[in-house]
Amino acid sequence: MATMSWWSNAVFYQVYPRSFADSDGDGVGDLGGVRARLPYLKSLGIDAVWLCPVMRSPMADGGYDVSDPRDIDPLFGGIEALDELIEAAHGLSMRVVMDLVPNHTSDQHEWFQEALTSPPGSPERSRYIFRPGRAASEPPNNWPSIFGGPAWQQVPDGEWFMHIFAPEQPDLNWENPEVFADLEKTLRFWLDRGIDGFRIDVAHGMAKPPGLPDMADIAHGMLDLDDDDPRFNNPGVHAIHRKIRTVMNDYPDAVTIGEVWCKDSTRFGEYVRPDELHLAFNFKLAEVHFDAEEIGEAIENSLKAVTLVRANPTWTLSNHDIEREVTRYGGGAIGVARARAMMLLTIALPGPTFIYNGSELGLPNVDDLPEEVLQDPVWERSGHTIRGRDGCRVPLPWSGTEPPFGFTTGNSWLPMPPEWVTLTAEAQQSDPNSTFALTQAALRLRHSRSEFSGDLDGLSATDDSVFFRRSGGLSVLVNTGTKPIPLPAGEVLLASGPITDSVLPNTAVWLV
Numbered sequence: 001m002a003t004m005s006w007w008s009n010a011v012f013y014q015v016y017p018r019s020f021a022d023s024d025g026d027g028v029g030d031l032g033g034v035r036a037r038l039p040y041l042k043s044l045g046i047d048a049v050w051l052c053p054v055m056r057s058p059m060a061d062g063g064y065d066v067s068d069p070r071d072i073d074p075l076f077g078g079i080e081a082l083d084e085l086i087e088a089a090h091g092l093s094m095r096v097v098m099d100l101v102p103n104h105t106s107d108q109h110e111w112f113q114e115a116l117t118s119p120p121g122s123p124e125r126s127r128y129i130f131r132p133g134r135a136a137s138e139p140p141n142n143w144p145s146i147f148g149g150p151a152w153q154q155v156p157d158g159e160w161f162m163h164i165f166a167p168e169q170p171d172l173n174w175e176n177p178e179v180f181a182d183l184e185k186t187l188r189f190w191l192d193r194g195i196d197g198f199r200i201d202v203a204h205g206m207a208k209p210p211g212l213p214d215m216a217d218i219a220h221g222m223l224d225l226d227d228d229d230p231r232f233n234n235p236g237v238h239a240i241h242r243k244i245r246t247v248m249n250d251y252p253d254a255v256t257i258g259e260v261w262c263k264d265s266t267r268f269g270e271y272v273r274p275d276e277l278h279l280a281f282n283f284k285l286a287e288v289h290f291d292a293e294e295i296g297e298a299i300e301n302s303l304k305a306v307t308l309v310r311a312n313p314t315w316t317l318s319n320h321d322i323e324r325e326v327t328r329y330g331g332g333a334i335g336v337a338r339a340r341a342m343m344l345l346t347i348a349l350p351g352p353t354f355i356y357n358g359s360e361l362g363l364p365n366v367d368d369l370p371e372e373v374l375q376d377p378v379w380e381r382s383g384h385t386i387r388g389r390d391g392c393r394v395p396l397p398w399s400g401t402e403p404p405f406g407f408t409t410g411n412s413w414l415p416m417p418p419e420w421v422t423l424t425a426e427a428q429q430s431d432p433n434s435t436f437a438l439t440q441a442a443l444r445l446r447h448s449r450s451e452f453s454g455d456l457d458g459l460s461a462t463d464d465s466v467f468f469r470r471s472g473g474l475s476v477l478v479n480t481g482t483k484p485i486p487l488p489a490g491e492v493l494l495a496s497g498p499i500t501d502s503v504l505p506n507t508a509v510w511l512v
């Protein structure tokens with residue numbers, strides 16, 4: 001039996017703050033915007049909000065480059081805006097979890113600025129990973145940065161510093177005790193202000209292997225990483241998570257959710273042992289096609305990964321780094337139908353579920369953003385060959401008939417497609433057949449019906465259907481094929497599309 005706590009079965013909603021709702025007309029979403037929309041999230045059925053980084057940042061990577069981890073960026077409304085948000089969310093019995101970025105800082109962080117003006121070998125440099133090159137103009141090893149180009153940048157005195165992501169995100173040296181001491185301060189700072197936990201960025205990345213050996217194979221997609229990639233999943237990372245957990249244990253109600261890209265189930269499970277992270281993101285379901293066997297395997301492997309260590313599984317279909325599911329499943333009406341079916345499948349699984357902002361509206365990726373508006377560092381770093389993640393970060397359409405659809409009173413930081421007029425929250429809230437209405441109905445049932453309890457059993461995933469039961473009494477069928485499937489016996493609780501005596505292709509049904 002996995003741990004029971006508020007988060008063990010919670011519905012989390014991921015807010016990408018720049019894109020959710022703008023309260024001050026500068027075209028960028030902010031915490032005032034999130035606070036104003038809390039009633040919307042409450043009515044949707046959300047238990048907890050996860051905020052992508054809102055700490056002080058020059059925004060070289062949308063806030064994942066933190067220059068002061070114990071302050072909120074003025075772009076998002078400053079620290080008072082967070083206090084107000086936490087208070088308002090708690091008033092509505094919702095929790096607030098924030099992103100924490102311990103693998104790297106911004107190059108504008110005072111530590112890194114001190115490192116740049118200090119000599120090689122100095123204590124200031126030892127907070128980061130500075131090394132001499134292999135030759136005068138050759139980096140210390142062959143590691144590529146996730147965003148393209150080498151993972152090293154040379155400074156004027158000849159040394160190189162490591163940046164697994166952008167050069168504006170130098171990696172911290174976790175062998176230096178000052179680094180954990182500072183993170184502990186950050187953890188306590190936010191927990192003492194009432195935050196309910198943290199999503200930990202690159203939680204599989206902080207420890208680096210001794211000697212920083214070359215990578216055997218450097219041809220990888222951004223998130224298509226092998227488990228033997230020396231940049232990630234090094235054994236030393238677990239000692240760091242144990243230290244973080246020691247601090248978290250002083251706040252027994254708070255949760256940590258690690259971003260862990262690790263294919264092997266046993267190794268994945270190690271991150272959620274009882275003295276490490278509470279939860280870890282499992283991306284298996286977000287990586288599969290709309291294919292019964294692939295979906296079945298993803299569910300089985302996700303459960304296997306956590307069962308041995310008695311942790312809870314987590315489920316998600318998308319986030320701010322991944323193409324939106326409507327587009328991934330084929331786009332257009334089919335993409336929407338499949339995304340709706342997968343939404344029902346995910347919400348029916350045991351354990352916490354994470355909904356990325358806009359999934360409840362069935363938003364597609366925006367793949368035709370003009371090149372001049374692209375902001376993801378991947379675009380520049382790849383020499384304009386990879387457009388990056390802006391297409392899944394386009395602001396949310398709230399109301400009205402033309403862009404920016406109530407997102408802002410100014411100009412939205414990324415342009416919004418005029419076709420989204422039918423997808424606004426306002427339009428969908430009054431349409432009983434909308435994706436919003438489906439998500440809301442699904443979450444109401446999940447929260448209120450006892451059938452959504454117990455383990456998963458009877459999982460079968462053949463060529464064209466996924467079927468499983470919850471021991472509490474719910475049955476779930478998803479038709480991933482091209483022919484109708486006879487409706488199983490039982491009372492239909494909810495379906496993602498029209499149901500007769502059969503379940504049509506690209507449709508999911510819940511029965512009791």
Ligand code: NOJ
Binds near residue numbers: 061165259
């Ligand atoms: C993972 C985050 O989800 C992503 O958006 C970010 O670019 C990298 N970590 C670097 O912090």
